[in-house]
Amino acid sequence: MPPDNYAYVIPVDQKLHTEDKPFCDHALTPDCLCREDQSVIQQINSYVQEGLLIVEEAERTWKGQMR
Numbered sequence: 001m002p003p004d005n006y007a008y009v010i011p012v013d014q015k016l017h018t019e020d021k022p023f024c025d026h027a028l029t030p031d032c033l034c035r036e037d038q039s040v041i042q043q044i045n046s047y048v049q050e051g052l053l054i055v056e057e058a059e060r061t062w063k064g065q066m067r
């Protein structure tokens, strides 16, 4: 379950970064720094540790490839 303060860790455009897809598609926004945001990366890691995502899904999320 995402924490209540989840929006706080979303760095920029809400259209590109949603709760389900915190990382944008790198092909579309190569300059975006969301993949370097440690708070978001830790969030994804916590989902993996809680069993909400498998590692492969987390990796795809990080690459902005989750649909």
Ligand SMILES: [Zn+2]
Residues within 6 Å of the ligand: 016, 017, 023, 024, 025, 029, 032, 033, 034, 035
């Ligand atoms: Zn981004």
